[in-house]
Amino acid sequence: MTWPASVRSLDGEGADRAICLLLLVLWFAVTLADHWQSPSSDLAPLYMAGWFLAEGRPDLVYAAPPLFFGGTPPAWKETLDALGNPWPHAFPYIYPPLWAKLLSYLTPLVGPVAFTKAVMVLHVAMLTAAVAIAARLARPSGMRPLIWVVISLALLQTSVFSETALHFNQPQITVMFLTLLAFERLQAGSDRTAGVLLGVAAAIKILPGVFVLLFLFERRWRAAAIFAATVAGLVVLSFLVAGAGLHGDFLTAVDRIENTLPVVPSNASAQVSFLLAADALGLLSVPTTPAGAFLTTGEVPFLPVVAMAARVLLVALLAAFAFRLAPRDPFVRRARSLLALSVLIALFSPVGWLHYYVISLLLLPQLAAVMPPRLALPAFVVFGAMTSSTLYIQSVLAFGWDWTIINIAVSALWFGVLFVIWRSAGHPAAVPAR
Template sequence: MTQTRVILIGGALATLVLAFIGQYAPSRDLLALWLAADAVASGNPSQIFPPLGDTFAMRPPPGWYERAAELDQLGEVYPYIYPPIWAWLMAPLTKIMSFETFRAGAFALNAGLLCATSYLAARLAGVHPGSPSTLRNWMLVALALILVSQAGTIALRQGQVQILVAFLSVLALERAQRHHPKTAGIAMGIAIALKLSPLLLALLWLVTGHWRAFLWAMVVGGALGLASLIVAGWPLHAHFLALLGAIDQTVLITTVTYALDTLIGGWSLLGAPQMIPIVPPEMLTPELTAALEEPSANWLVLPKPALYAMIARGAVLATLILSAFLLRRAASPEAAAAAWATAMTGIAFFGPIGWAYYYIAPFAFAPLFLNRFGIAGGIALLGAIGLCYVNPVKQMLWSTLGLSPMQSIGLATLLYLCLMVFTSLSPTSRKSDDDPDPIR
């Protein structure tokens, strides 16, 4: 039996196993997409977005709890915060399959996409497929960090669309580097139409000379946006944009956010937060309480002070400027990959609500530390992980610096950002004077 057949058969068996496991994943983020599509299919498109408020409380439309119970999905329910077109495209599926079937398939697909993202990150960093041991080691380290951290575990368990966004973003960067602008632009355009943050990555293409890829991304993203406007109408999009505005003006502090908000907000420097229980008290029933994974879970929200909001936006802009500088002077694929990882990490860390799964793509580049710095890079990487997950380390930070476990995660992410910058600037990756053209 040829090696190709072995890989294909092994992949098919793995997909079946993962699809079976996926039946038991709660997939609550995926459920939000399903409930929005179900609302469209039922003729209630106005019910796909939650009511607006001064802050984003991460609450779904009120009727979704009952609808989830009707679908035998009793438990946590989260809001849908994607462009309307995806609910419209998903609506027919709610009529021809069950949510259990859908989430099992999505789980298998997402597991494959995490592996593919790690592979593409290696390719972007210049790891040649002809070096199977190097490629294997890269993927093992990248997947270990993704799956040991909350980035991958939460994304897989909840069926997060961010897995697809991460894959499309890294695919776009890898294709652009290998001079396939059309494929790169299409992938980035779809990513932008799912979540707006990849637009900032596309803007960096203007600095690196990938004009055609950028134009393709704008055409594809714009076409999907126009299609969304046509099928859903302006009022629903106005509500969606207002919802994004509320998110931008909210500091949300949880145990699964790796962000400046978590680091600063945990010291109560931004004001007194409001505690939001996982389910509104008036909606709780004995059956629903029994179905919740953590009945006492909650998160903290508070309005983002104007000055702090301006500082955070400035930090995102500074990240883009720094990343553009790093990309322009990158003299190797490794240095360019570290610059892209810097951009993705900074955008997530300083942007609104830096959920753990926003770091799937940045963490796929973690093997750069080992490639560039050997044992020292491995120690630095383990140190960053230790800040997040080793209890004695967290206790030491709590007693000496007053850092809560949530703030430890925020600090670890900040250190990760700094390590990526240092990797791109390391002497062995600097552009030589006799090499006028940086590798893009």
């Protein structure tokens, strides 16, 4: 058999990249098919917010259940019925008013089902592209591109983090993509683009703004300044197009969230894991049910103490990792710092939703190069098994296990990842491939 000249001319790396492209395309197709009918409950509020503004009903944009979390706002039910109930649930809208206003121009033109499907295509495409972006940002020079892609796709295909993000069609996928791309551009020396991308991500969800610490850590002042200018510009634009009233509603909603701690299976925050462990050991009394609970400071007076302790520990760990990673090669430092910061942000936030860890998941393959081969494979297998959607979800729903055990175990695994990053910072490592 004679192969085509284009195939015969491929060198080892070229063949690797061709196989990588094929795997990414196949994963995109399979994942899109698997999630075509996903509930998309986290995407629904964006459409609903735009719909209400288009209909001249701004008072309903930030409507929410009594504890904010936990289901569809009762005030939305009539409109959802009129739309044909396109989603099983529509969770509350908790994004800045700017995006609701921009979507108000789209919702009269596009139905909820078409909107949901289009965004699902976009999100799966972003996750697929993010594998390549993360590789450009963090792949060690000694690691074949194929190894990176295989590890990444195996984790994305099995993990509860990516499954949750896709199941709910979470806008966090867009935020994750923008954040990864921002740091890939920073790595490439395009500071202006990096600042704009991270600024847009922070204007969608506030939490990504913490990543600007890496701009400062790297002394990339231009990127930090562009980030600040982008955020400021979008805030001004938001006030101009959406008005002050909606921003007041937005701040009220944020305040309600800050006073509520969701102790539920989908919140893999260290604060939640600590409370669950303390309750199991009899050290604290945490009023939860088998399905979890939404705790407030009124019910649990010591919640502010736990939150403050988490903030103090977060600051201490940020400082410790900064000192630990500072002497490393710039490319290694950025890759490891981004992974460490992404884990710390999700772990120590009061609300560390499972989908917050997708960015960490995509950066994780770099650690395969810092472990001996005899340890790397079993370590990734154990991590993949313990964080698999099958174990995390089905163990609770089908096997009847206590979800608190799985929740604590997942937090412990991410602390293990931080430990590996810390240990690896004390040894020479390969420079990530550019």
